[in-house]
Amino acid sequence: MGARAPVAPRALGRARAALVLLAAAVLSAGCERIVEVELPEPERRLVVEGRIELIKEAPSREQRIVLTTTDVFFSNRLPPPAVGARVTVTDGSGRAFPFAEAEPGHYVTGDLLPRLGETYTLSVEYQGDRYEASALLHPVAPIDSLYFNFEEESLFIEEEGFRAAIDFVDPRGVANYYLWEQLVDGVNRIPPDPQNALNLVSKDEFYDGQDVLGFQPSDEVAIAPGQHTEVRQIALSRLAYDYYYALFEQNALGSANPFSIPPASVRGNITNLDRPDRFAFGFFEAAEVSVAEAIAPAR
Numbered sequence: 024m025g026a027r028a029p030v031a032p033r034a035l036g037r038a039r040a041a042l043v044l045l046a047a048a049v050l051s052a053g054c055e056r057i058v059e060v061e062l063p064e065p066e067r068r069l070v071v072e073g074r075i076e077l078i079k080e081a082p083s084r085e086q087r088i089v090l091t092t093t094d095v096f097f098s099n100r101l102p103p104p105a106v107g108a109r110v111t112v113t114d115g116s117g118r119a120f121p122f123a124e125a126e127p128g129h130y131v132t133g134d135l136l137p138r139l140g141e142t143y144t145l146s147v148e149y150q151g152d153r154y155e156a157s158a159l160l161h162p163v164a165p166i167d168s169l170y171f172n173f174e175e176e177s178l179f180i181e182e183e184g185f186r187a188a189i190d191f192v193d194p195r196g197v198a199n200y201y202l203w204e205q206l207v208d209g210v211n212r213i214p215p216d217p218q219n220a221l222n223l224v225s226k227d228e229f230y231d232g233q234d235v236l237g238f239q240p241s242d243e244v245a246i247a248p249g250q251h252t253e254v255r256q257i258a259l260s261r262l263a264y265d266y267y268y269a270l271f272e273q274n275a276l277g278s279a280n281p282f283s284i285p286p287a288s289v290r291g292n293i294t295n296l297d298r299p300d301r302f303a304f305g306f307f308e309a310a311e312v313s314v315a316e317a318i319a320p321a322r
Contacts, residue, residue, distance in 0.1 A: 067092045069105055069154060071293050071305035073145055074257075075112065077137040079165055079313045086112070086137075088122055088130045090147065093304065104128025109148040115141050137309060145293075145307045153296040160309035163258035164191045164199065169315035171246065172237075173322055184245030185319045187252050188237045195232025200264035201225045202257040202310075203240040207250055224259070224267045248321045256313040263308045266291055 072089040090105035104127035112135060113119045122130035137143070139162050147154040171185040193199055202224050204211055222240060246252055259267065270289045293303035 066301075067094075067103075068301065069147070069149055069152075069293070069303035069305075070102060071145070071147065071154070071156070071291070071303050071307055073156075073305070073307040075135065075137050075143050075158070075160065075309040076257075077139065077160060077309075077311045079163065079311055081314075082136060084136045085131065085133050086120075086122070086135045088112075088145070090128050090130065090149070105149055107149075111146045113144045113146065114138075115143075137311075139311060141309070143309045147293075147303075152298060152301065154293050154303050155296055156292045156294065156307035158263075158292075158307055158309040159260060161200075161258040161260060161311065163201070163256055163311040163313050164193055166191050166254065166256050166313045166315040169252070169254055169317045171252075171317070171319050172239075174242075181243075182245040184247055186239050186242055186244070187246060187254055187317075188239050189254055189256070189315060190234070190236050190238070191256065191313075192234050193227045193230055193232060197231075198261070199227040199231075200259035200261060201227075202259050202263075202267055204255040204257065205240045205244060206253040206255070207244065207246055209251070209253075223271060224264055226264060246319045248319050250319050251316065252319060253314060253316045256315075258310045258312070260308065262292060263306060263310075266306050 070091045070093060072091070075086055076083075088110050090108050090110070091102035092105050094102055106124065106127045108124070108130065110122035110124075110130040111119050112122065112132070114135075120132050120135045122132045125131045137160055139160055142157055142159050144155065144157045167190045169187060169189050172188055173185050174180050174183060176183040187205060203222075240254060266289065273289055289304075290302065291304060291306035293305060293307060295302050
């Protein structure tokens with residue numbers, strides 16, 4: 024038998040180090056270490072969910088503004104309501120419409136019938152600060168029809184069921200921006216996450232003046248027979264379009280409420296008149312809305 028080759032001390036040290044690292048890796052794989060991170064409680068900011076709506080098919084004087092506040096990091100509860108605020112909307116002629124707090128954070132009026140082409144200004148007084156935002160009420164193309172297409176489960180369809188589809192004609196020669204909401208049995212079932220950024224908001228750059236047929240606001244939502252479905256087609260300004268698009272792209276939490284936890288980098292149009300650096304989150308807009316409703320049929 025030949026002599027065994029000597030092992031250099033440096034090589035032996037590397038071998039022992041490798042064994043130690045391997046053992047540590049094995050041990051660490053078998054247990055979990057819980058690290059508690061203490062984060063400072065952020066300064067609460069006002070969050071505004073405000074839209075003056077002119078329903079094309081059934082105009083109404085009832086309008087609602089929802090005010091909440093930001094919450095602590097990693098909170099799983101609903102956003103805290105902003106109670107005790109003073110809310111007023113003023114039209115272009117200077118007529119003021121006060122909003123009463125019907126429930127915590129929900130401010131309503133039954134006296135504001137919106138008009139196309141009118142500019143509305145929201146004023147909010149909350150905890151010593153005055154906030155303001157203005158919006159022009161834009162028209163929207165009407166939904167011509169709402170119907171259902173049944174799709175079976177496949178490699179690309181996770182859940183079989185009906186999908187809601189609409190037809191409408193985009194007005195020619197004018198820039199139009201849209202937001203869609205789809206409610207199933209009264210619940211908004213389309214989460215404003217990055218995946219839906221392209222089909223919840225849209226501009227007519229590539230379909231100006233064309234017939235839009237079979238558009239599905241969400242092909243992810245499976246609708247069962249007998250469920251009530253409502254599709255809302257909402258006119259947006261260019262500023263509102265940019266806001267919603269950026270918001271949906273950054274809302275990694277996928278909440279069904281786009282105003283629940285606003286990303287810090289997405290700023291709306293709410294100005295703090297007293298302390299401009301403490302602007303509110305959210306957005307105030309005025310829009311004509313076309314609404315279509317239907318019951319999913321039996322298969």
